[in-house]
Amino acid sequence: MIKEEIIQKLQKFGLTKYESLAYITLLKLGPSKATDVTRESGIPHTRIYDVLSSLSKKGFVDVMHGTPRLYAPVNPELVLERLKKELIEDIENLKRAFEDLYKETHGEELPEIWTIHGFENTVERAEYIIRAAKHEVLINTPFEFLKQLRDAIERRDDVLMIIISNFENVPKWLSEKENVILAKSGEAPWLMGTWVIGDVNYALFFGTLPENKGKERFYSFWAKSAKLIQNYVHWFYTMYFDNSRKIKELDYDKLGKPVVLTHIRTIITVLKSVGTNRKIEVIGRSLKDKTQVKVVGRVINFEYTPLTANITIETEKGEKLRVGGLGSYLEDIEGEVFLLY
Template identity: 60%
Template sequence: MREEEIIEKLQKLGLTKYESLAYITLLKLGPSKATDITKESGIPHTRVYDVLSSLHRKGFVDVMHGTPRLYRPVNPEVVLERIKEEFIEDIEKLKEAFVELYKQTHGQELPEIWTILGFDNTLERVQHIIRTARYEVLINTPYEFLELLRRDIKARKDVIFVIITNLPDEIPDWLKADNILLARTGGAPWLMASWIIGDADYSIFFGAIPKDRRREKFYSFWAKSPRAVFQYMHWFYTIYFDNSEVVKPINYEALSKPLTFVNVRTLITILKHVGLPREAEITGKLVDTREPVELHGKIVDYEYTPLVANVTIEAGGNRWKVGGISSYVEDVEGEKFILLE
């Protein structure tokens, strides 16, 4: 990277041009006198002490007291890591403040639905979904795109993957992991789109994979809205998964328990393979009163149709029907489903 580019990036981090020059000079020279810094960097002698004092306050320079006084650059990795942490913390605080301002007016969470331009930007968002998911990732995409996610999928042994793709004749070794439920696409619905969904937090949707010369014109749709994402989960299962062939279930017995799901259809898909009853914990809200509820008992039944998906849990001497987000015909709107055995 050219020195002019480094200075430009340091200015974006809040340094002045002279401060950037002084820090770069110290990195070249090591501990130095102010006069040496002036001679090497071209910073006017009348300004150099103010510049170095400012760099010291900002944490870029240590002052070595003595005769003569020396200035030493702080390790760049230490400086940049601190700035990154402060920057991320400031962003999170701003997000909280902005969402609170929105809720004061609209009384609900701020929906986030965006158009993403460019194939590489879409790929980065998909990788972000896989890397940040806590419980489950749903993927419906051509095998050529799935291969681009190989490293990210292999790195996550702590989430459940439900993957639908146009598989080659033999299942590749990297898709044989215990935590992957794999299905071969079933035909016409496959032609519609690709979906990648992480928990109830993020989802991304796009059409045909572009040729190289069209990559910059490619666009996708990114959503961060639990109710929108839940609807996408519904389509994932009823349009794609239910019209596909499961060729490799998860290896349930080999997985560490408890296992947590946020999508009731994923839960039921697993229960179809492992059988009932199953000890479980479910958290959510009562449909009628919206009061929080926690249920600990055994799942003894489930209902799964294109329109309805719920489980029945025996807990506290009662039987409760629990659906997913936006439930209205069940007793409980489930937010988290935990299989304990």
């Protein structure tokens, strides 16, 4: 790399042209007097002391006090590691600042929607969703693709999973999992799309599976957006799950309590199996004034249609509140996290 290119790159890290020249010169000379740096670099004598003092403050030069005073270059490896650390910290701080600005206006984190190229990359993203989920995973896919996710699914006993597929015979690695609800898909077009959804954090979608020769040209779609995923979950239930036949229930009594979930339709799906009159804790927002609230009580009823989904909670004080999921506008509470006992 020529000297001019090095100077340009150093200027990107906040050094002036003279500071860059002085540091490069010291690397060539080693510990030197200011007059030596001036003579070798061409930096004006009237500027050299200010330049070397600034380099010292920025951590590029050590000052060796004595007679004469010498200036030594700091090891480039140490300098670059410090710059790297500061750059990463600055990027992370900017990222958080940008996300906070977006969230102040839109009420959610900055959405990410990506096109994933290649079948293997799609499998990797689907496995990541399963690994990263904290509470629940929703999957609708042909069994051919489900087998690709076997290892990731087998490792997760700590999240609730609802899996829809065109099962012929359910394998033991699924049938023996206590935390899984299984459903056999209806006829086409119910399996025209594959969905893998983790909490309200990530979702993956693609259409039909590729033939071998098309795997490199295969595309899928990746989303990170709570509002978008809320719609995906609605489609998952109303298009797929509600038109499929349940073939394995959740072993609810064997699960650790509370069971923590993020989607109102998943909560209702569990309640349909285990019954209402269950203690529940909901963390969410009041639709009246958008303040953060926590509601504790017992589920006494639920409403579930293609258009609406909510539960009615009776608190210890006898107050009855209707709680919906993300995007609620008809209920009293917009639930974000549900803890079912």
